[in-house]
Amino acid sequence: MMYISKFKKINDKKGYTLVELMFYIALFSLLSMAIISTFITMSKAFKETTIQADLLQSSNILERISREVRQAYDINFISATDLRLNTIESNNRTIILRFVLSGYNIQVYQDDVFIGNLNIPSIEVTSLSFTQITTAQGKGVRITLSTRSNRDSLSRTYDFYSTAALRGSY
Amino acid sequence: MEFNSKLKISKQRGSMMVEILVVAAILVATTIVALEVAHKSIYVARQSLHQSQAAFLLEEGVEATRIVRDNAWSQISGLSLSTNYYLSFSGGTWVLSVTPSTIGIFTRTVVFSSAYRDGSQNLASSGTLDAQTKLITVTVSWLEGTQVLSKNLKFYITDLFS
Numbered sequence: 133m134m135y136i137s138k139f140k141k142i143n144d145k146k147g148y149t150l151v152e153l154m155f156y157i158a159l160f161s162l163l164s165m166a167i168i169s170t171f172i173t174m175s176k177a178f179k180e181t182t183i184q185a186d187l188l189q190s191s192n193i194l195e196r197i198s199r200e201v202r203q204a205y206d207i208n209f210i211s212a213t214d215l216r217l218n219t220i221e222s223n224n225r226t227i228i229l230r231f232v233l234s235g236y237n238i239q240v241y242q243d244d245v246f247i248g249n250l251n252i253p254s255i256e257v258t259s260l261s262f263t264q265i266t267t268a269q270g271k272g273v274r275i276t277l278s279t280r281s282n283r284d285s286l287s288r289t290y291d292f293y294s295t296a297a298l299r300g301s302y
Numbered sequence: 303m304e305f306n307s308k309l310k311i312s313k314q315r316g317s318m319m320v321e322i323l324v325v326a327a328i329l330v331a332t333t334i335v336a337l338e339v340a341h342k343s344i345y346v347a348r349q350s351l352h353q354s355q356a357a358f359l360l361e362e363g364v365e366a367t368r369i370v371r372d373n374a375w376s377q378i379s380g381l382s383l384s385t386n387y388y389l390s391f392s393g394g395t396w397v398l399s400v401t402p403s404t405i406g407i408f409t410r411t412v413v414f415s416s417a418y419r420d421g422s423q424n425l426a427s428s429g430t431l432d433a434q435t436k437l438i439t440v441t442v443s444w445l446e447g448t449q450v451l452s453k454n455l456k457f458y459i460t461d462l463f464s
Contacts, residue, residue, distance in 0.1 A: 159322065163329050170333045170340075177340035184347035191354045198361070265395050267372035269463050272365065274391060290351065291406060292358050295365040295396070297372065 183281040186254045187290050190279040193238055193250045193257070197231055198296040201273045204229070205300025207264060215262045215273065220300070233260040256280050258289050270301035349446055352407070353453070356442040359410050360455045363389060363440035366396035367412060367459060375461040378414070378436060386411040413439045417458055425458060434461040 197215075204217035213233035221227055230241040236256035240247040251257055258278045265272035277292045366389045370377050373395060381387065387398040389412060398412060417435035420426040425435070436459050443452035 156322070159326060163326060166333050167329065170336050173337055174340045177344050180344050181347040184351050187351055188354055191358065194358060263391075263394065265369055267369055267395065268374065269372040272369050272372075290355065292355060293362050293405065294358050295362045295369065297365055297368055 179283065183284045186252070186281040186283065187279060189252050190255050190257075190277065190290070190292060193255075193279075194275060194277050194292045194294050196250055197238075197275055198294045200229055200231075201275075201296035202299050204298050206298070207271055207273070210262055210264045210273070212261050212263075231262075233257060251279070254282055256282055265295070265297075267297075270298055272297040345447065349451070352444060352446060352451070355406075356408060356444065356451075356453050359405060359408055359442045360440050360453055363410055363412060363442070364438075364455060364457055367398075367438055367440070369396045370398055371459050371461070372463070375464045378459065379433070379461070381414050383414050383416060386413060388412070408442050408444045410440065410442045413441070415439070435459070 200217060200219065201215075204219040206218040208216035208218050208228055210216070214230070215232075216228050216230045219227055219229050227243055228241075230239075230244075231250070232239050232241070236251075236258065238250040238257050238260060240250055256279065258280055259276070260278075261274075261276045263274040265274060273296055275294045275296070277294075278289045279292070280287055280289045367378075377398070381398065385400065386402075387400060388403045389396055389398060389410060390401075390403055391397075402409070415437040417432045417437045418426050418429040419432050419435075420429040425432075437456065438459055439454055439456050441452055441454040443450055445451075
């Protein structure tokens with residue numbers, strides 16, 4: 133009687149431990165899978181927000197060009213990727229400001245002296261287009277810009293559009 | 303004695319189970335929250351880029367309408383009020399038409415309304431009709447996920463040159 137009961141007890145305990153172990157292993161693997169996939173998603177999200185933040189910087193390029201076009205009094209030269217503006221600086225000096233696409237960068241020149249790139253290094257300008265608009269009263273420039281981030285493995289491009297009338301030409 | 307020891311084991315196992323469940327629940331909740339944050343951050347980042355693109359389209363809408371005015375005031379005075387017009391670039395200049403058009407995911411509409419002046423000739427929401435001025439509302443709308451977002455800009459344009 134005692135012998136049987138002892139045997140039963142040992143057997144009982146062992147069975148539970150195996151089921152428990154299997155349950156814990158299953159639970160552990162499920163949880164670790166969930167945690168790993170969360171880490172992957174979070175790192176993807178971080179990369180995506182970095183790319184979007186880069187691209188948001190490209191709005192500064194267009195803002196700068198539009199502002200300079202508005203302040204200019206005449207267009208010196210215009211082609212699809214090259215714009216030269218006659219503009220007056222604050223000290224009444226006339227200067228030629230040039231925006232030109234070179235490779236993936238938009239370069240700024242002032243009186244043929246290279247000033248720098250308008251885009252930040254992580255931004256690639258894939259296309260730039262200047263179109264002159266001539267109205268009965270003056271001139272304007274339509275600017276279209278496509279950019280992408282060099283961090284983006286999908287190489288998605290985003291388009292920005294702007295038109296500015298030369299206030300100085302009125 | 304034997305019954306007691308069995309009870310003890312069983313009791314211990316029960317409390318372990320509760321602990322495991324609590325830990326699992328905390329981990330699951332943390333994971334869900336982290337995923338939520340990740341998704342929200344992507345959504346917000348994309349939305350802010352779209353907002354910036356839309357802001358440029360709005361600004362362009364204003365400048366383009368100004369260019370239409372510079373071409374001829376009749377191109378503005380001849381338009382119907384409270385009607386959606388769409389800007390298109392053709393023949394080297396901006397033109398307004400009622401044919402709907404989109405720019406990528408964005409839709410831009412231009413609506414003209416009458417402008418009024420008060421007793422001291424200032425622009426007002428009511429008063430004497432000024433036929434030489436129009437109130438213009440440019441709206442840019444786009445689909446963000448399942449939600450339609452829109453931005454608009456109101457400005458006055460005056461017949462300066464005729």
